Amino acid sequence: MENWTRRKFFLSTLAGSLAASSRRMFGASVPVGEAAFPQVGTQASFKAARPLIVCAANGFQHLNDGMEILKSGGDTLDAVLAVVTKVEDDPNDDSVGYGGLPNEDGVVELDASVMHGPTRRAGAVGSIQKIKNPSLVAKTVMEKTNHVFIVGSGAEKFAVDEGFTTMDLLTDRSRIAWLAWKASSSENWRPGLDSPEWKEKLAQLLDTPEKMAWREHIEDVVMHPQTGTINCLAVDAKGDISGTTTTSGLSWKIAGRVGDSPIIGAGLCVDNDIGAAGSTGRGEENIKISGGHTIVEMMRKGMSPTDACLEALHRVARNYKPFPERLKQFHIQFYALNKNGEYGAGSLWGMHPGGRRVQFAVHDGAKARLVPCTPLFDKEGGDY
Numbered sequence: 001m002e003n004w005t006r007r008k009f010f011l012s013t014l015a016g017s018l019a020a021s022s023r024r025m026f027g028a029s030v031p032v033g034e035a036a037f038p039q040v041g042t043q044a045s046f047k048a049a050r051p052l053i054v055c056a057a058n059g060f061q062h063l064n065d066g067m068e069i070l071k072s073g074g075d076t077l078d079a080v081l082a083v084v085t086k087v088e089d090d091p092n093d094d095s096v097g098y099g100g101l102p103n104e105d106g107v108v109e110l111d112a113s114v115m116h117g118p119t120r121r122a123g124a125v126g127s128i129q130k131i132k133n134p135s136l137v138a139k140t141v142m143e144k145t146n147h148v149f150i151v152g153s154g155a156e157k158f159a160v161d162e163g164f165t166t167m168d169l170l171t172d173r174s175r176i177a178w179l180a181w182k183a184s185s186s187e188n189w190r191p192g193l194d195s196p197e198w199k200e201k202l203a204q205l206l207d208t209p210e211k212m213a214w215r216e217h218i219e220d221v222v223m224h225p226q227t228g229t230i231n232c233l234a235v236d237a238k239g240d241i242s243g244t245t246t247t248s249g250l251s252w253k254i255a256g257r258v259g260d261s262p263i264i265g266a267g268l269c270v271d272n273d274i275g276a277a278g279s280t281g282r283g284e285e286n287i288k289i290s291g292g293h294t295i296v297e298m299m300r301k302g303m304s305p306t307d308a309c310l311e312a313l314h315r316v317a318r319n320y321k322p323f324p325e326r327l328k329q330f331h332i333q334f335y336a337l338n339k340n341g342e343y344g345a346g347s348l349w350g351m352h353p354g355g356r357r358v359q360f361a362v363h364d365g366a367k368a369r370l371v372p373c374t375p376l377f378d379k380e381g382g383d384y
């Protein structure tokens, strides 16, 4: 709490009012008693369709690319990768690939996984630097090695050996956000007491009109370490299934921290007989319940995709039984589809901070749509 208070002071004195943000962090208490839980087993499924592709909301505008591959009889893994690589390439999505927010040392470290249902194979990379498409490196691990998971400098060397190009993944906006975060955490990174610019760090960083436009965003990511990520799952007309999850992980993380995204059975799980599941949001909570695997196993027992996601969320919430008020500090979402083309998504909270509804994206062959996730608590949650 002390740390947050210091940051709040720093930002409110140096960068303008943060009334809205602080309300989110310290706001009205949210009832999180078990009585508020929706009952698993009561959630209607969406109408089944094949081929079908679902993903986190940040992939919405690229779902057509994946659906075209599915409709033309292409492979389900190629379909999901067609969606997520566009997000990895996008400098404005600061939770994935190029432009992702860095770790506490200012270095962008990416995690990704893939699973190919028809051949029952998987590949993953963790903490990989300088390669903007970790999902494609994960696919290469799957296709060209006898391993499933390669991390750190070994993953980067592997990628370079396989012909991937290295580049600086830190955009100017992400670099400035990182410097602002450092300044919020340590006085050493602010202008000195003797400086005319003392207390003016953010203004100093945002020294052009173009950069000034980033101010609200930067204040937000400094106050609320971001999670983001894209998970994408597809089933084709034959019922073959694949999935991928790719992320820059939790912003300002300790170097080498790996979240759930590249963990097979947590951030992604595909069983070609049953279905697939994936996650975005606070990976630490997902890893503890093996969310992806849990959801696939629940679907194996006959649960709808939406109910299976809610079951995983119940387990996340159960882990906070001794301190339920802490649940409102973070967000987590699960996405699932089954072999018949039924699909669903669940979110711990119904709304992002600020009141925006938590959604996911689906293309059922007719058109791409954004659909609200089924919330465990239909309230505003945290972003951590």
Ligand code: ASP
Residues within 6 Å of the ligand: 095, 226, 227, 228, 229, 247, 248, 249, 250, 258, 259, 260, 261, 279, 280, 281, 282, 283, 284
């Ligand atoms: N799940 C990712 C992680 O924990 C982050 C996210 O989805 O936002 O690394």
